Amino acid sequence: MADLTTDNRDDDVGRQRLLAHLRDLLLRRQLEVREKWNRTVPFADYISDRWQKAQLLGFGEGASIYDSALVIGDVSVGAHSWIGPFTVLDGSGGLSIGDYCSVSAGVQIYTHDTVKWAISGGVAPPERAAVRVGHRCYIGPNVVITKGVEIGDGCVIGANSLVTRDIPSGMKAWGSPARVRGFV
Amino acid sequence: MADLTTDNRDDDVGRQRLLAHLRDLLLRRQLEVREKWNRTVPFADYISDRWQKAQLLGFGEGASIYDSALVIGDVSVGAHSWIGPFTVLDGSGGLSIGDYCSVSAGVQIYTHDTVKWAISGGVAPPERAAVRVGHRCYIGPNVVITKGVEIGDGCVIGANSLVTRDIPSGMKAWGSPARVRGFV
Amino acid sequence: MADLTTDNRDDDVGRQRLLAHLRDLLLRRQLEVREKWNRTVPFADYISDRWQKAQLLGFGEGASIYDSALVIGDVSVGAHSWIGPFTVLDGSGGLSIGDYCSVSAGVQIYTHDTVKWAISGGVAPPERAAVRVGHRCYIGPNVVITKGVEIGDGCVIGANSLVTRDIPSGMKAWGSPARVRGFV
Numbered sequence A, B, C: 001m002a003d004l005t006t007d008n009r010d011d012d013v014g015r016q017r018l019l020a021h022l023r024d025l026l027l028r029r030q031l032e033v034r035e036k037w038n039r040t041v042p043f044a045d046y047i048s049d050r051w052q053k054a055q056l057l058g059f060g061e062g063a064s065i066y067d068s069a070l071v072i073g074d075v076s077v078g079a080h081s082w083i084g085p086f087t088v089l090d091g092s093g094g095l096s097i098g099d100y101c102s103v104s105a106g107v108q109i110y111t112h113d114t115v116k117w118a119i120s121g122g123v124a125p126p127e128r129a130a131v132r133v134g135h136r137c138y139i140g141p142n143v144v145i146t147k148g149v150e151i152g153d154g155c156v157i158g159a160n161s162l163v164t165r166d167i168p169s170g171m172k173a174w175g176s177p178a179r180v181r182g183f184v
Helices: A011-037 A043-047 A050-056 A115-119 B011-037 B043-047 B050-056 B115-119 C011-037 C043-047 C050-056 C115-119
Strands: A070-077 A088-097 A131-133 A171-174 A179-183 B070-077 B088-097 B131-133 B171-174 B179-183 C070-077 C088-097 C131-133 C171-174 C179-183
Touching: A011 A043, A011 B011, A011 C011, A011 C043, A011 C050, A043 B011, A043 B043, A043 C043, A050 B011, B011 B043, B011 C011, B043 C011, B043 C043, B050 C011, C011 C043
Parallel strands: A070 A088, A088 A131, B070 B088, B088 B131, C070 C088, C088 C131
Antiparallel strands: A171 A179, B171 B179, C171 C179
């Protein structure tokens, strides 16, 4: 492998080399991880370690979180919880998630919103309220949870739901807005 | 820090070094940004600057757009608008978004679709029609807007909605398909 | 372009240089690709080639898949199919997708779920069942397909739908849960 850069070449050569090395790295990691784990992940997930990122964020033992997850403000996540890709955990108003939760890909949990900010043309500040998700909850793909919601322990929230009100422990709920549909 | 690569080592050593340096960079940026802004973002958002990307795209003053946003064709975005992560702004049929809009994470705005392309087995071309979103609109998380739709000024579109018809100024709308539910 | 790193400088200088080079590369690629294709893509899609990634995964001729797509387990995809960004193709229970399919941005197809895993506090294993999507299907943005579902040929699934039951060939379906609404 040649030097990534040298002082006596112009920028474009250096750029092409860096790009070539990144492509080579991606390809090799794809082959290695596919061989070992039979999965192919986004580029950045070959760089980031899901468990290390969770640890860095102070999450509980055995928790993991994909690189593409966006984490804002104060977010606490319990042990063994799984946070999927393309997620937003907004703790700007305070967010806590319990142990053994499955926070599926595409889930967005908000503790603020910019509705009034937008319609006022940037005058009104964002509004904030805390969210709490209990232990052993399954939050389905693409679920959106709005500010101020409390979800109990052992709840199941169906895919593509919009949760705007509290869900008591042990209940399953779905829809937009999500309504309780029965016991888990 | 050692050389990323040297001519007299084999490719694998160079690759491992590049990977190690990228991991080190990610970790350091995570620590720095968390310390300063109390947030943890996807790897590429430590490289890309949201305001610079918006400027490069010719968006208005103070607008910002996450790295993961995919921008296709001719897209104009006004001043101070916020474009979230995991979004698609498809301007292949012409797309304009006004000032002070909040385009939430996961929003996809289309000015083409490939429905006929797919069911014809690749024979029929994509269909296109322009979309216009006015000023001071809040487009909730995961909203999908289909080709040909016009959304007025000061509208609020609820999370997880599918917008297939025009929404007049000052209205709130939600659902799949989204219907007007009242004044903002 | 200077050396990315040198042995006689401390780590922080090397890191700043690597970051500067990545930023420079991103900016240059953004300018080049925008000039040539009038589109701006996430950072990793300047590194990954959509057609090469599809080829690596053994997909059919002319198929393509964005870098951010997460592919798990055994997934087969036919010729000329298009797999968008922010997608999950979970083949841990076996997944096949036919030719000329349009799998839109944000689509998540699952052949396992962790509902019982979560509510049992990590005791129950994930459940699995295969999914099959036929040829010439249009799967709209943010659609979630759950384990065990079979979708025939030439189907159209509306955006933001949750597909939990089989959809026969030639039908259009939408909603949460998705219901057949008529012939394509």
